[in-house]
Amino acid sequence: MSKISVVVSVYNEELSIREFYKVAQPILEKCHWDYELIFVNDGSVDKSYSILCELAKTNKKVRVVNFSRNFGHEAAMIAGIDYASGDGIVCMDADLQHPPESIPQIIQKFEEGYDVVSMIRSSREDGGFIKKITSSLFYKVLNCLSPIKFENNASDFFALSRQVADVLRKEYREKVRYLRGFVQSVGFNKTTLEYTARSRVAGESHYNLSKLIKFSMTTLCSFSDMPLRLGMYTGGFVGLCGLILMIYTIVCKIAFDTPVGYATIIVTLCFMFAIVLLVIGIIGQYISVLFSEIKNRPIYIVKNVVNSDETLKEDTYEE
Ligand code: UDP
Ligand code: MG
Numbered sequence: 001m002s003k004i005s006v007v008v009s010v011y012n013e014e015l016s017i018r019e020f021y022k023v024a025q026p027i028l029e030k031c032h033w034d035y036e037l038i039f040v041n042d043g044s045v046d047k048s049y050s051i052l053c054e055l056a057k058t059n060k061k062v063r064v065v066n067f068s069r070n071f072g073h074e075a076a077m078i079a080g081i082d083y084a085s086g087d088g089i090v091c092m093d094a095d096l097q098h099p100p101e102s103i104p105q106i107i108q109k110f111e112e113g114y115d116v117v118s119m120i121r122s123s124r125e126d127g128g129f130i131k132k133i134t135s136s137l138f139y140k141v142l143n144c145l146s147p148i149k150f151e152n153n154a155s156d157f158f159a160l161s162r163q164v165a166d167v168l169r170k171e172y173r174e175k176v177r178y179l180r181g182f183v184q185s186v187g188f189n190k191t192t193l194e195y196t197a198r199s200r201v202a203g204e205s206h207y208n209l210s211k212l213i214k215f216s217m218t219t220l221c222s223f224s225d226m227p228l229r230l231g232m233y234t235g236g237f238v239g240l241c242g243l244i245l246m247i248y249t250i251v252c253k254i255a256f257d258t259p260v261g262y263a264t265i266i267v268t269l270c271f272m273f274a275i276v277l278l279v280i281g282i283i284g285q286y287i288s289v290l291f292s293e294i295k296n297r298p299i300y301i302v303k304n305v306v307n308s309d310e311t312l313k314e315d316t317y318e319e
Helices: 017-030 048-058 073-083 100-111 128-145 162-171 179-185 209-223 226-256 262-295
Strands: 003-010 034-041 062-067 088-093 116-124 154-161 190-197 302-306
Touching: 003 017, 003 073, 003 100, 017 034, 017 048, 017 100, 034 048, 034 073, 048 062, 048 302, 062 073, 073 088, 073 154, 073 162, 073 179, 088 100, 088 162, 100 116, 100 154, 100 190, 116 179, 128 209, 154 162, 154 179, 162 179, 179 209, 209 262, 226 262
Parallel strands: 003 034, 003 088, 034 062, 116 190
Antiparallel strands: 062 302, 088 154, 116 154
């Protein structure tokens, strides 16, 4: 019998985990595929880990991968994919914003021969107007700058076949990454399914504006080298402006004998410096990405695994 692995990243979700399990477990039991539920505890500092251990005690199909500290949502998903043993893998959030009700549809897509199922938000009940606008703007800019075309409104809710998961496990070990982007850029048979993003069942979002800006910048760096060429283009543009200004100044001097304006010099200087600093900043961003890659530190560190495939006997239930 085929098996579906459901990977759930958990960071301080003590209020949502039980609720999630209550909804997801009956759905998984009813599926005609076997299942495993892999919770990746991303260094939670609340009771999440002990709740997960309780669930793992009552159900052997619940596995817990426990990180040594917080490594971030994407690292947690990568670890979940690494530890999954299913023929299909579904990554989703623990806050029920991604409906477990979609899992049977995903299984059907796998059976139809698809390898990558991107879940597209058809509408969202959370976040409101600002989040909608910023997220659509982000995808527009990304699609404009990157040679790869991304689905608008794709989310961290996606599913992969074992073959695609193997590609991610072996080839995509970048430290600065955009997992959703990798999933959409590997090729294979791709399809999409729609879902409605609900409001969080409990707790608060872990993403704030500054985290989202940082995330957007690193994503752009990892999928496009276009900003690096910005210096060349703006250099050309500013050179042209300088040439026009020079001709204008010479003409004014010869024809009307007007002196060069102080304001013109200041404005030109500010403009030039702004562009130079901007370009240096952009190069800095790319150097920071290179630096992370060269250091080659681990994407995540696992402290212990509960109910792992190989070590079922010697499992730890530390709390
Ligand atoms: N998450 C995580 N590590 C983090 C931050 C978040 O594993 O450092 C998990 C979190 O528990 C949730 C999922 O990632 O299951 C999505 O996070 P959140 O709901 O806060 O983000 P949003 O849905 O608001 O984008
Ligand atoms: Mg959420």
